[in-house]
Amino acid sequence: MQTSPKTRITRDGIKLYNPEDFAGMHKAGALAARILDDVAALVVVGVTTSALDDFIRLEVEAAGATSATIGYKGYQHASCISINHVVCHGIPGEKKLKDGDIVNIDVTVIVDGWFGDTSRMYVAGKLSRKTERLIQVTHDALFKGIDQVKPGNTFGDIGHAIQSFVEAQRMSVVRDFCGHGLGQVFHAPPNVLHYGRAGTGPVLEEGMFFTIEPMVNLGRPETKVLADDWTAVTRDKSLSAQFEHSVGVTAEGVEIFTNSPAGKYHPTWG
Ligand code: MF3
Ligand code: CO
Ligand code: CO
Numbered sequence: 001m002q003t004s005p006k007t008r009i010t011r012d013g014i015k016l017y018n019p020e021d022f023a024g025m026h027k028a029g030a031l032a033a034r035i036l037d038d039v040a041a042l043v044v045v046g047v048t049t050s051a052l053d054d055f056i057r058l059e060v061e062a063a064g065a066t067s068a069t070i071g072y073k074g075y076q077h078a079s080c081i082s083i084n085h086v087v088c089h090g091i092p093g094e095k096k097l098k099d100g101d102i103v104n105i106d107v108t109v110i111v112d113g114w115f116g117d118t119s120r121m122y123v124a125g126k127l128s129r130k131t132e133r134l135i136q137v138t139h140d141a142l143f144k145g146i147d148q149v150k151p152g153n154t155f156g157d158i159g160h161a162i163q164s165f166v167e168a169q170r171m172s173v174v175r176d177f178c179g180h181g182l183g184q185v186f187h188a189p190p191n192v193l194h195y196g197r198a199g200t201g202p203v204l205e206e207g208m209f210f211t212i213e214p215m216v217n218l219g220r221p222e223t224k225v226l227a228d229d230w231t232a233v234t235r236d237k238s239l240s241a242q243f244e245h246s247v248g249v250t251a252e253g254v255e256i257f258t259n260s261p262a263g264k265y266h267p268t269w270g
Contacts, residue, residue, distance in 0.1 A: 007207075013189040014181055016207035021114075022248055022255060025183065025209055028065075028116030029246050029257025032109045035059045036120050037264045043122040045099050049081040052105065053092035060109055068108035068115055068186050075230065080106040080119075087215050087223050087232040087240045088177055099125035102135065104242045108186065115182045117211050118258035119244040130218070131239060137169045138216040138241040145194070145212040149247055149254035153204050159196030162214050174215035174240070176223045177232065182246060183209040204249050209257075213244030 008016045017025075035056055042052055057078035060067045067078040082090035082104040083097070090104075097103065106119035121135045144161040166173050179192030190202055194214040219238025226233060234240050246257045 010202065010205065012202040014202060014205075014208055015183060015188060016205055017183055017209055017248070018207065021183070021207075021209075022250075024112055024114035025116070025246065025248055025257045026255070028109055028111040028114040029118065029259070030116070030261055031060075031063050031065055031111055032107045032116035032118045032246075033258045033260050034262070035107050035109070036105060036118060037260050037262045039105060040122060040264065043097065043103060043105075043124055045125045046096050047124070048094050048096050049083070049090070049092040049103075050094060052081060053077050053079050056105075056107055060107075063109075063111075066110040068110050068117070072186065078107070080104075082106070082231075082240070082242070084239055085234045085237045087174055087217070087234055088242060089230045089232050091228060091230050097124035100128060100131070101125070102127070102131055102239065102241065106242075106244060113184050115184070115186050115246070116258055117182055117186070117244060117246050119213065119242055121241050121243065133169075134171065134216065134218050134239055134241050137166060137171055138214060139243050141166050141173075141194075141214045141216060142212055142243040142245060145214065146245065146247060146254055146256065149204060149249055151204055151206050151249060151251065154199055154201045155190055155192060155204070156196040156200030157198050158212060159193040159201070160198040162212075163195035166214070166216050172217045172219065172221040174217060174221050174223055177213075177215060179211040179213045179244070181208070181210045206249050206251050208249045209246065211244055211246050213242060215240055215242040
């Protein structure tokens with residue numbers, strides 16, 4: 001038998017990638033993040049979400065990359081664009097952004113077989129105080145989760161850090177959608193829950209690649225999916241926000257693959 005370096009699978013079914021695989025994830029993540037940088041200037045009052053999606057699709061093509069979402073389970077767009085009380089999986093369309101609308105844009109690209117998956121919040125026009133706080137808390141919740149990423153911690157530690165932070169701000173964490181393993185596939189084990197108990201769940205090991213993507217609501221956590229079979233909304237119509245990074249577990253802790261190359265990653269810019 002050949003003994004070339006091989007990826008291993010943990011007992012929880014989680015793939016452990018090799019040190020050289022980080023470079024592939026870094027490249028894919030950087031492209032997805034650059035596209036989120038570039039689309040920011042287009043998020044203005046009056047723009048349609050399909051115009052934003054067209055821009056994203058063209059940038060993916062111009063980079064010689066592939067959109068992971070076009071054709072995924074029948075989905076036809078290069079992004080998900082989720083406005084106000086839409087929690088996730090908003091479908092780009094002819095609806096125009098209004099003053100004060102908050103928008104999550106979620107992009108996943110494939111570069112040389114590696115997947116980069118990231119999302120951020122944007123605002124059209126003027127941001128209210130209450131909404132700004134929702135966006136800041138959601139952003140900080142993602143980083144509370146990322147802070148837990150190191151070998152020996154558990155996925156429950158990530159979920160617990162996010163949930164306890166968000167609930168202390170009197171906001172709620174969505175339970176119906178979670179982060180996921182990724183790498184040379186879009187969605188793989190484990191389910192990365194954004195709530196839970198410290199010390200529970202699979203133990204993090206070097207070489208695990210996954211997303212953390214908390215959705216935070218101003219009201220209750222319950223969601224429902226609309227008749228289009230994609231758009232998830234808050235049941236109580238309260239505002240919802242989300243940020244997503246793709247990360248890898250290193251010997252020291254964490255590498256974020258989807259950092260903004262321009263350092264633009266802040267919830268209230270634009
Ligand atoms: N990018 C989303 C995620 O974070 C998945 C979108 S699937 C789609 O996992 F088909 F809706 F685009
Ligand atoms: Co994701
Ligand atoms: Co995503």
